[in-house]
Structure formats: C-alpha cells, structure tokens
Amino acid sequence: MSKPADEFSSRNSESEAEESNHEDAVSDNEKPKHQQQLVPIPSSSLIVDHTLPVPDMLPSLVKLSKELFKEWSNLDESHFSAERVSGGITNLLLKLSVKEENGNTVDVTVRLYGPNTEYVINRERELQAIQYLSAAGFGAKLLGVFGNGMVQSFIHARTLEPLDLRNPKLAAEIAKQLNRFHQVEIPGSKEPQLWNDIFKFYERASTLTFDDHEKQKKYATISFEEVHTELMKLKELTGCLEAPVVFAHNDLLSGNLMLNDDEEKMYIIDFEYGSYNYRGFDIGNHFNEYAGYDCDYTLYPNKDEQYHFLRNYLQPENPDTVSENALKELYVETSCYMLASHLYWALWALIQAKMSPIDFDYLSYFFLRYDEFKKQKETCLSLGESYLSESKTK
Numbered sequence: 001m002s003k004p005a006d007e008f009s010s011r012n013s014e015s016e017a018e019e020s021n022h023e024d025a026v027s028d029n030e031k032p033k034h035q036q037q038l039v040p041i042p043s044s045s046l047i048v049d050h051t052l053p054v055p056d057m058l059p060s061l062v063k064l065s066k067e068l069f070k071e072w073s074n075l076d077e078s079h080f081s082a083e084r085v086s087g088g089i090t091n092l093l094l095k096l097s098v099k100e101e102n103g104n105t106v107d108v109t110v111r112l113y114g115p116n117t118e119y120v121i122n123r124e125r126e127l128q129a130i131q132y133l134s135a136a137g138f139g140a141k142l143l144g145v146f147g148n149g150m151v152q153s154f155i156h157a158r159t160l161e162p163l164d165l166r167n168p169k170l171a172a173e174i175a176k177q178l179n180r181f182h183q184v185e186i187p188g189s190k191e192p193q194l195w196n197d198i199f200k201f202y203e204r205a206s207t208l209t210f211d212d213h214e215k216q217k218k219y220a221t222i223s224f225e226e227v228h229t230e231l232m233k234l235k236e237l238t239g240c241l242e243a244p245v246v247f248a249h250n251d252l253l254s255g256n257l258m259l260n261d262d263e264e265k266m267y268i269i270d271f272e273y274g275s276y277n278y279r280g281f282d283i284g285n286h287f288n289e290y291a292g293y294d295c296d297y298t299l300y301p302n303k304d305e306q307y308h309f310l311r312n313y314l315q316p317e318n319p320d321t322v323s324e325n326a327l328k329e330l331y332v333e334t335s336c337y338m339l340a341s342h343l344y345w346a347l348w349a350l351i352q353a354k355m356s357p358i359d360f361d362y363l364s365y366f367f368l369r370y371d372e373f374k375k376q377k378e379t380c381l382s383l384g385e386s387y388l389s390e391s392k393t394k
C-alpha cells in the first residue's frame, strides 16, 4: 500500500485553508455531483510516535502542524496544546488546540492510525472516499494527511449513545442522512465489497495461532468448515435478492454519529470501513448496533421500529407515502444482510484478537456475533426464501 502522503499534492496557502471550512463543504453539496470540487489536501511524510504519552507527542504535533498549515508556521510551541479524545478503540484520536496570533483558538483532531489496523482497514480506499464524502458535507473536514494519520476539523457535537438510535426523531434523521450518504458517488470500481472483504477476513481468520494457551484452546473450538458453509449459503441467498449497491458506511454505530443539539445537525463520521456495498448491509449492520456495547440483541429494533426507519430512508420528505412493496423489499434485504454483518464482524474480531494491541476480549466478541448469527439465521433465511418464491410467482 502506498503511503498516504504520496496520494496528494501539497497545499499551503492561507486562502486555500479557508476554502476548506465545513460550511463551504456543505454548500458544495447543493451542487450537482459532477460539479463538486475537491480541494487538494496538504500532506507530510512525518510519522508521529503513537506510543508516547500525549504531552511528549506535542513537539512532533507542532512540527507536523507547521509543515501542513503555513498560517501556523510562525507560532511557537506555547500556542499549541493537545489532549486525548475518548472513545476511539481503533485509532488514537487527539484534539489539538491552536491559539492563533489574532487570539482565536482553532481546534482540530489528529488521528493516529492504530498499529496493525491495515489488516482490516484499506487506508487507500478510506482516504479516497473521505475526500468525496467530506466535499459532500459528511463528517469532519479532511485538512491534512501524514505518514501515520490525518488531521480533520473538530466537530462540536455530542456522540450518540446506543439508546439514542431508537429515539423515533433521531432514527428518522439518521435514516434521512443515510439516504443522502448513499447518494454520494465515489470514483472507481462500484463493485460491492462485502464478500471480497468477508472472504479475505475468513482466509486470515481461519489460519491463526495464539501463543496464549487459553486463547488457542478457545480458538480451536471454532469450526471454520461450518463458518465457510454458512458464508456460501448466505452469499447465494442474498445474491438472489439483487439488492441495490451504494457507497455504504458499513460501521454505522452510535459512536459514529454525532449530534449538535442546538443546531439540530447530525454528523456521520469515521469512514474507515466505507466501500461500495449493498444498502441492506449498511442498514442491517446499523440495526445490529441497537444492541450497544454489551451486545444485548434483545434490543434489535422490532418490525415497527424498522419500518419507521425504512420509510424515512426510502422517502425522507414523505415517509408516509412509501409503498408496502418497497418497504417489504428493503425489510427482507435488511434482515438477510443483518446476518452478513454478524459474520463480517465475527471474523474481523478474530483477526483483531491476534493483531490488535488493544486490551479487549476480541475472541469472546467472535462468539457473541457468531452465536447471534446462528440464533437468527433460520428466521431470516426463510424470510428471504419465501420473499423470493413469492416474487417468482407474481
């Protein structure tokens, strides 16, 4: 994979930096897709050592900021301060505050990629998408890229909690935003990535060994033959649904939604897993996230809650006019792809169990997701099968 710094040309003028504020990006969204302008992103090959305590990172952060943003190049270190932003488990996210000469303080985030995350995240894909999504007004504005991370605008908003997802007003707004998100066009291949990604995960996840005896024992109880059979069966059934393919977020959990209550503005953030994919996958995956951090799947939205979301997704302006057929079609798609979401994150967790330095019980997470898949599969697969046979007879 080429380094992020190789991907972009340099940009270092003050006027260009001004162009990159969030308001401009939002208004750009009103323009037809082909007229959306991408602003060149400044880049640096600097690497910031993520193992240092935050105060010891400051000198490199200052050097980086001065290299990326010419307007800060004359400020001394006393103008900069950094703190850790809580929440991220994949990357180290910092808030960098810069007191400019005019007395204004500008906040940005500095994201340092977690070690070994390249096994599950395609950074090239992410960087390409982020520019287009950011130009379409989604997420934080991308301000600069460097050897092992990126600088983005700081969003002043609260991060949603799992229980917020089922609040009808917020659910309608998320659905509406997701509809808009799915309309963004990212250049390049439009091939859905779900099965490529899942089988890539499967190849890696099924050939691991753990030094820790207890982990190895637990891992050895997994039948990868069984997992493979399940994957093939689900791939075949979902293939028959001919679900629309869109640019999907693929990880729409509450932590990736921020809300500015005063402005009533919702932000979808963190496009690390974004790719062209089946719309039903993105929605089914989002519904799985109602279960929250404890994976309490009794919290999965009931049919009424799902229909409320789906109506608002299909017709954000006139949710009550959505036809029963369109609703049923998306409901079936979502229910089947929700199963794929369990398999995707189950296999992802096995790779994390081996590769991630983060102290989290990823092996148990595999079982949580795989067990829930097994619990739901009969109901969802027969829903898909009967829908397909009904459609054939019509």
Ligand SMILES: Nc1ncnc2c1ncn2[C@@H]1O[C@H](COP(=O)(O)OP(=O)(O)OP(=O)(O)O)[C@@H](O)[C@H]1O
Pocket: 085, 086, 087, 088, 089, 090, 091, 092, 093, 109, 140, 152, 153, 154, 155, 156, 159, 255, 256, 269, 270, 272
């Ligand atoms: N641009 C931003 N401005 C302000 N806060 C942010 C911004 N980006 C992320 N955050 C906060 O940091 C949290 C983690 O961010 P993000 O999901 O992007 O990191 P991550 O390392 O990919 O985390 P995870 O692996 O948990 O998804 C978010 O839930 C949000 O609270």
